[in-house]
Amino acid sequence: xxxxxxxxxxxxxxxxxxxxxxxxxxxxxxxxxxxxxxxxxxxxxxxxxxxxxxxxxxxxxxxxxxxxxxxxxxxxxxxxxxxxxxxxxxxxxxxxxxxxxxxxxxxxxxxxxxxxxxxxxxxxxxxxxxxxxxxxxxxxxxxxxxxxxxxxxxxxxxxxxxxxxxxxxxxxxxxxxxxxxxxxxxxxxxxxxxxxxxxxxxxxxxxxxxxxxxxxxxxxxxxxxxxxxxxxxxxxxxxxxxxxxxxxxxxxxxxxxxxxxxxxxxxxxxxxxxxxxxxxxxxxxxxxxxxxxxxxxxxxxxxxxxxxxxxxxxxxxxxxxxxxxxxxxxxxxxxxxxxxxxxxxxxxxxxxxxxxxxxxxxxxxxxxxxxxxxxxxxxxxxxxxxxxxxxxxxxxxxxxxxxxxxxxxxxxxxxxxxxxxxxxxxxxxxxxxxxxxxxxxxxxxxxxxxxxxxxxxxxxxxxxxxxxxxxxxxxxxxxxxxxxxxxxxxxxxxxxxxxxxxxxxxxxxxxxxxxxxxxxxxxxxxxxxxxxxxxxxxxxxxxxxxxxxxxxxxxxxxxxxxxxxxxxxxxxxxxxxxxxxxxxxx
DNA sequence: GCCGTTTTCGGCCCGACTGTTTTCAGTCG
Numbered sequence: 001x002x003x004x005x006x007x008x009x010x011x012x013x014x015x016x017x018x019x020x021x022x023x024x025x026x027x028x029x030x031x032x033x034x035x036x037x038x039x040x041x042x043x044x045x046x047x048x049x050x051x052x053x054x055x056x057x058x059x060x061x062x063x064x065x066x067x068x069x070x071x072x073x074x075x076x077x078x079x080x081x082x083x084x085x086x087x088x089x090x091x092x093x094x095x096x097x098x099x100x101x102x103x104x105x106x107x108x109x110x111x112x113x114x115x116x117x118x119x120x121x122x123x124x125x126x127x128x129x130x131x132x133x134x135x136x137x138x139x140x141x142x143x144x145x146x147x148x149x150x151x152x153x154x155x156x157x158x159x160x161x162x163x164x165x166x167x168x169x170x171x172x173x174x175x176x177x178x179x180x181x182x183x184x185x186x187x188x189x190x191x192x193x194x195x196x197x198x199x200x201x202x203x204x205x206x207x208x209x210x211x212x213x214x215x216x217x218x219x220x221x222x223x224x225x226x227x228x229x230x231x232x233x234x235x236x237x238x239x240x241x242x243x244x245x246x247x248x249x250x251x252x253x254x255x256x257x258x259x260x261x262x263x264x265x266x267x268x269x270x271x272x273x274x275x276x277x278x279x280x281x282x283x284x285x286x287x288x289x290x291x292x293x294x295x296x297x298x299x300x301x302x303x304x305x306x307x308x309x310x311x312x313x314x315x316x317x318x319x320x321x322x323x324x325x326x327x328x329x330x331x332x333x334x335x336x337x338x339x340x341x342x343x344x345x346x347x348x349x350x351x352x353x354x355x356x357x358x359x360x361x362x363x364x365x366x367x368x369x370x371x372x373x374x375x376x377x378x379x380x381x382x383x384x385x386x387x388x389x390x391x392x393x394x395x396x397x398x399x400x401x402x403x404x405x406x407x408x409x410x411x412x413x414x415x416x417x418x419x420x421x422x423x424x425x426x427x428x429x430x431x432x433x434x435x436x437x438x439x440x441x442x443x444x445x446x447x448x449x450x451x452x453x454x455x456x457x458x459x460x461x462x463x464x465x466x467x468x469x470x471x472x473x474x475x476x477x478x479x480x481x482x483x484x485x486x487x488x489x490x491x492x493x494x495x496x497x498x499x500x501x502x503x504x505x506x507x508x509x510x511x512x513x514x515x516x517x518x519x520x521x522x523x524x525x526x527x528x529x530x531x532x533x534x535x536x537x538x539x540x541x542x543x544x545x546x547x548x549x550x551x552x553x554x555x556x557x558x559x560x561x562x563x564x565x566x567x568x569x570x571x572x573x574x575x576x577x578x579x580x581x582x583x584x585x586x
Numbered sequence: 587g588c589c590g591t592t593t594t595c596g597g598c599c600c601g602a603c604t605g606t607t608t609t610c611a612g613t614c615g
Contacts, residue, residue: 261615
């Protein structure tokens with residue numbers, strides 16, 4: 001059923017794309033209507049297939065006409081209007097809009113005047129210098145298009161994973177901070193919203209002297225090509241194909257600018273509508289009176305939100321997924337502060353083949369972070385190279401017990417292990433050996449390409465095992481590299497409730513697993529999560545800073561995350577988890 | 587095409603930069 005929702009999303013995407021061409025502008029009201037409907041469907045919960053036409057119109061942005069098309073699609077598999085649009089706008093023509101610099105107007109003109117209906121035809125026309133002859137086009141446009149097509153061929157519109165983008169953004173902001181002209185610098189855009197992948201990197205700088213800053217970027221060693229070079233805005237691409245947009249504003253405009261360049265388009269539109277309702281104007285420089293231009297607020301995001309009758313909304317929530325409405329009635333999710341995490345439950349030491357810090361260092365580092373409980377979870381033996389044999393684990397247990405004696409009451413050490421879920425859902429060692437641990441998580445590390453039914457079955461089997469407290473990185477994805485295993489998420493969430501098996505929120509940037517989508521789907525359910533660092537080195541304990549952002553983005557309630565609980569409550573719960581299973585299976 | 591404590595029509599967010607213009611349209615974010 002989740003697939004049907006995905007199909008409807010595809011349908012609406014195509015409607016939007018073709019309507020953009022048909023209307024001649026991405027700002028056309030019809031186009032925006034489809035865009036709104038698209039978001040309404042994306043954020044809905046429940047089974048779209050069983051929804052009536054009138055139920056569909058209750059979704060945000062979905063009116064009578066779109067509801068009818070969705071029903072038409074769900075029952076017949078086709079939509080009359082879409083078929084007509086497809087006929088009018090063949091795939092080759094649609095493909096042309098992928099070229100940066102070619103919008104609907106230009107595509108229509110090329111088609112009408114030169115009969116260009118495919119990328120090949122466009123290349124040919126460019127080679128023959130046919131395009132510069134058209135009114136409104138010229139030699140420079142030809143060159144720009146040629147270059148854009150080249151780039152498209154080299155991997156095109158690939159998005160960059162957060163694991164790659166974030167360090168780069170931090171580096172650039174740090175470098176900007178050293179420039180004498182820079183007063184403040186902050187990365188914004190989808191990266192600040194903590195999206196898993198980003199299309200481009202937006203950086204906002206406060207300065208009274210933009211020219212040297214823009215020059216700094218244009219001449220930066222990472223830069224491959226300059227797309228735009230002005231005093232207020234400069235855009236470049238890096239050698240790896242990531243676009244960077246740098247905006248410079250005055251210091252007193254910084255809040256307005258970071259607000260403007262952080263919110264999703266839809267979030268910003270809602271804010272501007274609120275401004276309009278009050279007779280004001282909101283742009284990247286200020287919130288000001290529409291006539292006369294007297295500034296209401298501009299220096300900080302807080303002041304602007306406040307003037308619009310809203311509390312400051314955490315950046316990761318600014319998607320127009322209901323956060324503005326929730327902010328209004330005072331029910332925004334609160335999020336989790338780092339010091340509200342009382343323990344880490346997925347940590348490796350150098351006993352695991354890929355661990356790099358000693359047990360002593362890990363315990364010390366956890367203590368420094370104020371934790372009152374910590375689970376040491378080496379890889380179990382079935383994982384080649386990294387896995388640990390029984391004897392070594394028993395030795396470690398003795399060491400941990402000795403350390404516990406010295407630690408006294410300051411911190412509780414749990415001896416755990418990260419089990420491997422094989423293709424059939426079987427786990428390492430034997431049942432008795434597994435049950436002797438204080439804490440077991442079970443994770444998929446192999447066989448990522450099995451069909452959905454088998455993947456789901458292996459996870460469900462592991463969840464039902466009496467030794468298992470938690471499933472680690474459920475989908476086993478690495479963002480931007482490997483898609484997650486295919487799963488029936490509803491079946492997994494059902495099992496999590498039934499077996500009281502926790503799901504991990506793995507804070508590592510390449511993983512961020514479970515995903516925001518799964519977190520949101522679990523929101524109305526009684527599922528317990530545990531946030532972990534999956535640290536293989538003491539420094540990686542700090543990955544929790546990403547986990548809390550990710551969890552907030554998924555609207556996860558603090559009390560659903562078990563390691564925000566007190567030590568006594570957590571330990572009691574983890575024991576209870578297993579006792580229940582033992583009883584249920586006896 | 588959607589929507590409504592200014593409802594059933596008439597609105598619907600805003601600005602920078604570029605290229606080709608000679609005052610602005612198109613594209614992008």
